[in-house]
Structures are given as C-alpha cells and as structure tokens.
Amino acid sequence: MADVAYESNPMTVSDTKIAAVKRSGAGDTRFRALTVAAAAIVVLLFLGMMAALTEGAWLSIRTFGASFLTSQKWNPVTEQFGALAAVYGTVVTSVLAMLLAVPVGIGIAIFLTEICPRTLRRPIGIAIELLAGIPSIVYGIWGLFVFAPYFQEHVQPWLVDAVADIPVLGTIFEGPPYGIGVFTASFILSIMILPFISAVTRDVFETVPATLKESAYALGCTTSEVVGSVVLPFSRAGVVGGAMLALGRALGETMAVTFVIGNSHRIHASLFAPGTTISATVANEFTEAVGDIYHSSLIEAGLILFFISFVVLAAAQIMLRILHKRAGGVAA
Amino acid sequence: MTIAINKRIYHGRKRANGVFLTLSTLAAGFGLVWLALILYSLFYNGFSGLSLKVFTEMTPPPGQDGGLANAIFGSVVMSLLAVFAGTPIGIMAGTYLAEYGRYSWLSDTVRFINDILLSAPSILIGLFIYVIVVATTHTFSGWAGAAALTVIVIPVVVRTTENMLLLVPNGLREAAAAMGAPRATVIQSVTWRAARAGMVTGVLLAIARISGETAPLLLTVLSNQFWSTHLGGPIASLPVMIFNFAMSPYEDWHKLAWAGALLITIAVLTLSIIARILESSRKN
Numbered sequence: 001m002a003d004v005a006y007e008s009n010p011m012t013v014s015d016t017k018i019a020a021v022k023r024s025g026a027g028d029t030r031f032r033a034l035t036v037a038a039a040a041i042v043v044l045l046f047l048g049m050m051a052a053l054t055e056g057a058w059l060s061i062r063t064f065g066a067s068f069l070t071s072q073k074w075n076p077v078t079e080q081f082g083a084l085a086a087v088y089g090t091v092v093t094s095v096l097a098m099l100l101a102v103p104v105g106i107g108i109a110i111f112l113t114e115i116c117p118r119t120l121r122r123p124i125g126i127a128i129e130l131l132a133g134i135p136s137i138v139y140g141i142w143g144l145f146v147f148a149p150y151f152q153e154h155v156q157p158w159l160v161d162a163v164a165d166i167p168v169l170g171t172i173f174e175g176p177p178y179g180i181g182v183f184t185a186s187f188i189l190s191i192m193i194l195p196f197i198s199a200v201t202r203d204v205f206e207t208v209p210a211t212l213k214e215s216a217y218a219l220g221c222t223t224s225e226v227v228g229s230v231v232l233p234f235s236r237a238g239v240v241g242g243a244m245l246a247l248g249r250a251l252g253e254t255m256a257v258t259f260v261i262g263n264s265h266r267i268h269a270s271l272f273a274p275g276t277t278i279s280a281t282v283a284n285e286f287t288e289a290v291g292d293i294y295h296s297s298l299i300e301a302g303l304i305l306f307f308i309s310f311v312v313l314a315a316a317q318i319m320l321r322i323l324h325k326r327a328g329g330v331a332a
Numbered sequence: 333m334t335i336a337i338n339k340r341i342y343h344g345r346k347r348a349n350g351v352f353l354t355l356s357t358l359a360a361g362f363g364l365v366w367l368a369l370i371l372y373s374l375f376y377n378g379f380s381g382l383s384l385k386v387f388t389e390m391t392p393p394p395g396q397d398g399g400l401a402n403a404i405f406g407s408v409v410m411s412l413l414a415v416f417a418g419t420p421i422g423i424m425a426g427t428y429l430a431e432y433g434r435y436s437w438l439s440d441t442v443r444f445i446n447d448i449l450l451s452a453p454s455i456l457i458g459l460f461i462y463v464i465v466v467a468t469t470h471t472f473s474g475w476a477g478a479a480a481l482t483v484i485v486i487p488v489v490v491r492t493t494e495n496m497l498l499l500v501p502n503g504l505r506e507a508a509a510a511m512g513a514p515r516a517t518v519i520q521s522v523t524w525r526a527a528r529a530g531m532v533t534g535v536l537l538a539i540a541r542i543s544g545e546t547a548p549l550l551l552t553v554l555s556n557q558f559w560s561t562h563l564g565g566p567i568a569s570l571p572v573m574i575f576n577f578a579m580s581p582y583e584d585w586h587k588l589a590w591a592g593a594l595l596i597t598i599a600v601l602t603l604s605i606i607a608r609i610l611e612s613s614r615k616n
Contacts, residue, residue: 024516038423041425042487043442137574191367302456309451
C-alpha cells in the first residue's frame with residue numbers, strides 16, 4: 001500500500017538536504033570514533049602503567065634477579081636491595097586488618113539491614129558511606145597523633161606484661177612499647193577499610209529478594225537463621241568480592257600506614273616491632289633516593305605491588321560479576 | 333516429653349539468635365565508636381588550628397606564624413586541571429560502554445580494566461607518572477601532578493557515566509531515532525540530557541576522590557614552601573603539606589596539618605553530600 005503512495009508521489013530531495021544527511025552521517029562516525037578512542041585510552045592507561053613500571057624496574061630486575069624477592073637486605077649505601085621485608089609487611093598488615101574489619105564490617109551490615117530501627121537505618125547508612133570517602137591521610141595523622149601515643153602509654157606496656165609468659169602470644173606481642181609498628185598500622189588500616197566493607201556488604205545484602213527472607217521468616221526462622229541460611233548463602237559471592245576489593249585497598253594503602261609503621265626493613269616475629277610495606281617504603285624513600293639503582297628498586301617494589309593487587313582486584317571483579325548475574329536472574 | 337524437647341530446641345534457637353543479634357550490634361557499636369573518635373579528634377584539633385591566616389598566609393618556617401594559602405591554591409589548580417582533562421575522556425569512554433558497545437568484547441575488557449584502575453593503589457599511579465613524565469622531563473612539576481590526578485579521575489567518571497546512561501529508558505533513544513536523528517544526536521541531546529544529574533554526580537565524586545590523594549602528588553610534584561603559580565616546577569598542595577608537616581617535629585606545623593586535614597575532609601564531605609542530593613533529586 002505504502003509503495004503505491006511513494007510511486008505516485010516520488011520523493012524529491014534537494015541537494016542541500018542530501019548534504020545535510022551526509023554531514024550528520026560523517027558527524028556520527030566521528031563521534032563514535034571519539035568514544036572508541038576514549039575507551040581505548042582506559043585500556044592504554046592500564047597497559048602503559050604495566051609497561052612503565054616494568055621499564056623503570058628493569059635495571060633492578062637485571063641486577064638483583066630473583067634475590068630481590070628473597071632478600072630482606074635494604075641498604076642504600078652499598079646499593080643492595082631486597083624487598084622481602086616490604087612484601088611481608090604489606091601482606092601481614094593487610095591480612096591483620098582484614099581479620100578485624102571483615103567480621104566487624106559484616107556485623108555493621110547485618111545490624112543495618114536486620115536489626116537497626118527503620119528510622120535510624122538511613123542516617124547511619126549514609127554516615128558510613130560518607131566516612132568511606134574520607135581521605136586516608138586523615139586516618140594516618142589520627143593514628144600518629146592520637147592513637148599511637150595513647151596505645152604506647154596505656155595499652156602496650158600492660159599487654160606486653162600480660163602475655164609475656166604465654167608461648168606464642170608472648171612472641172607476637174613483645175618488645176619495647178614504641179606505639180608505632182606493624183600492629184598499629186594494621187589497626188588503623190582496619191578502621192580505614194571498615195566503612196568501605198560495611199557499605200559494600202550492606203548493598204550486597206540488599207540484593208537479596210525480600211520474598212526469600214520473608215518466606216524464611218514465615219517458616220518461623222529467627223533472624224540469625226535467616227541471615228545464616230538465606231542472606232549469606234545468596235550474597236556469598238558479593239560479600240567475598242567486597243572483602244577482596246577492601247583487601248585490594250589495604251594492600252596498596254599508603255598514607256594510613258606510612259605514618260605509623262616505623263619504616264624498618266626487618267622482619268620481626270613481634271607485631272609491636274616497626275616494619276614497612278611496599279607503599280610506605282616508596283612514599284618514605286622515593287623522593288630522597290639517590291642513584292638509578294635505588295629508584296629502580298623502589299619501582300620494582302611498586303611493580304610487585306601492582307601484580308599482587310591486580311590478582312586480588314581481578315578476583316574481586318569476577319566474584320562481584322557472579323553476584324550480579326545471580327541477582328539479575330532472580331529478579332527476572 | 334516431645335513438648336519438653338521442642339521447648340529445649342526452641343529456647344536454644346532463641347538464645348543463639350540473642351547471641352547473634354548482640355554480637356552484630358556490638359560490632360556495629362565498636363566500629364562506629366572508632367569512626368566517631370576519629371571525626372572528633374579531627375574536628376577538635378582542626379578547628380583549634382583554623383583561623384583566617386590559614387587562607388591568607390603562606391606555609392611558615394618552623395616556629396613562625398603562617399597559613400596554607402599556597403597549598404590550597406596548588407591543590408585547587410591541580411584538581412581543576414585533572415577534572416577538565418579527565419572528564420571528557422571519562423564521559424566519552426562511559427558513553428561508548430553504555431551506547432555503542434554495550435555487548436561488544438571491547439566493552440567487557442574496558443569495563444574490567446576500568447574497575448581495576450578504579451581501585452588500583454594510587455601510589456602506583458604516582459610511580460607511573462614519575463616514570464613517563466618526571467623522569468623524561470627531569471623535573472617534578474605541577475603538570476605531572478595534574479596528570480597523575482587525571483589518571484585517577486578517568487575511571488571514576490567512566491563508571492558513573494556508564495551506570496547513569498544505562499538507567500535512561502530505551503524508549504527515549506528509540507523515539508529520537510524514529511524521528512530521524514542520527515545516533516550521535518540521540519546520545520548528545522537525549523540520553524546525555526536525561527542522565528545529566530547523574531553524570532554531574534560522577535564528576536563531583538571524582539573531585540572528592542582526588543582532593544585527598546597524597547601519594548601520587550608526593551612522587552610527582554614534591555612540594556614548595558612558597559607561593560608559586562609555575563606549573564612547570566614543584567608547587568605546594570594540601571595533602572603533601574599535611575604529610576610533611578605531620579612528619580615534622582614542630583608543634584605549630586602539626587596544628588597546620590590538622591587544619592589542612594579538616595579542610596580536605598570538609599571539602600570531601602560537602603562534595604559527597606551535594607552529589608547525594610543531586611542523585612536523590614533525580615530519583616524523585
């Protein structure tokens with residue numbers, strides 16, 4: 001039918017109109033190309049970062065080889081560098097911080113989604129999200145000026161005495177009370193990632209369909225049973241993903257740690273001893289480093305951090321994607 | 333008999349639930365108390381160090397009066413440069429992800445890498461810019477600092493732009509296309525416009541994110557005790573000033589460090605609150 005109309009009334013398009021359509025078509029292609037280029041920049045930044053760090057670290061990689069990873073000798077004077085103490089400090093502070101922050105963070109999320117009176121939920125939730133955005137340097141100077149002195153004076157001496165005769169604890173908590181050290185750094189770190197873990201976990205808990213929880217309650221489940229048998233199993237991938245994102249943050253965190261860890265390239269059994277992490281080493285020493293090999297070694301330490309955090313963050317992304325797929329599947 | 337057993341189970345479950353609820357509440361209390369303590373110290377020490385001089389005078393040598401004017405200026409300039417450079421790239425990349433390549437393999441890769449860049453340790457971005465800018469130009473500079481901050485801005489803007497564009501209903505796009513608008517026009521005058529508030533939110537969050545970044549600036553700009561508008565050399569910035577002053581043994585420098593930390597926190601909180609209001613106004 002429509003054909004007939006067109007045939008009897010053939011379209012006449014002026015040249016200017018054709019030109020306009022052609023122009024807008026060209027503009028369309030250009031715009032699309034611009035967006036593709038911008039997307040490519042994101043990938044290039046990542047690849048460039050890997051390449052630049054490898055290039056910067058090349059001198060150190062060639063000079064020290066595998067011993068960079070196995071030696072804790074860090075001597076700028078003789079130009080002997082091994083990052084073992086920094087890698088160890090990075091892993092230990094992050095793991096300790098996670099041990100404290102994950103249970104407490106999940107506790108806060110459970111409190112917010114299941115226990116807290118409805119009127120308080122939003123204000124507390126918003127407060128936690130805002131706290132997650134506070135720059136880490138604030139946590140750092142609080143640790144240095146407030147927490148470390150108090151801890152040194154009132155808690156540490158008492159704790160060292162109390163556990164001195166207990167075999168393992170005695171070793172972990174021994175030594176002079178400096179206030180700063182691996183333990184203090186881990187503690188500050190855990191407080192810093194706490195709002196982040198709570199915020200992510202709460203969001204993840206909220207993806208659990210209300211009908212699932214309601215049916216469990218209707219069967220007579222208690223709150224703890226609903227959380228343990230419905231909420232957590234449903235959102236497991238998301239909780240693990242959120243925790244790994246937080247671990248990624250903790251591994252690379254610089255300012256909350258640098259102030260209070262003591263910057264010492266030694267591995268001690270005691271958590272009260274000063275230590276260092278990769279990021280604290282770089283922040284403390286990079287601008288004062290003299291000589292190519294010193295700079296290169298610091299960049300190689302950064303490259304190691306890059307790989308550690310890449311693995312953790314990639315795992316976190318995969319976990320969170322699993323959750324989103326599942327949440328989407330149930331909703332549909 | 334059976335009733336008695338059931339009662340035992342019942343009480344056991346009730347007790348377990350009580351323990352569980354108490355533990356969760358205690359965890360929440362424990363966490364919130366520490367966060368409150370930090371905010372209290374920050375506001376108490378920050379406000380006692382805050383005065384008009386903080387905004388009008390330069391950073392002092394130890395033992396003398398002074399302010400943070402040069403550091404505030406440096407931070408604002410570098411942050412603005414980073415936002416101006418990073419926002420267009422971030423918006424275009426986010427537009428690609430949401431509009432053109434929603435299901436393409438390139439998008440999957442970009443999304444994955446973007447999310448990793450989003451949480452990558454910022455000190456590594458400092459090292460990256462050091463290697464490609466500072467080491468090749470042989471000087472620490474404000475430009476290098478702005479470049480480092482740009483690398484942090486881009487992934488934040490990409491993520492929020494994509495999320496916000498995905499919320500725009502497809503009916504709007506189809507209606508515009510049905511009227512004969514080319515795709516670029518559809519995106520620029522329909523979807524961008526519909527998602528505007530959300531995209532502004534993303535930019536605000538990006539500013540909040542970079543205003544406290546210390547490590548990347550430490551490795552790329554160093555610092556400067558004096559007033560400097562020369563971006564080709566080291567200039568002062570608030571976070572690095574806080575870092576240097578807090579590490580120093582001088583009492584008046586510590587006071588300025590607290591005041592600086594308070595300023596940054598207030599800036600970050602204000603930006604996040606505005607972003608939040610914008611977002612909730614969009615939802616309504």
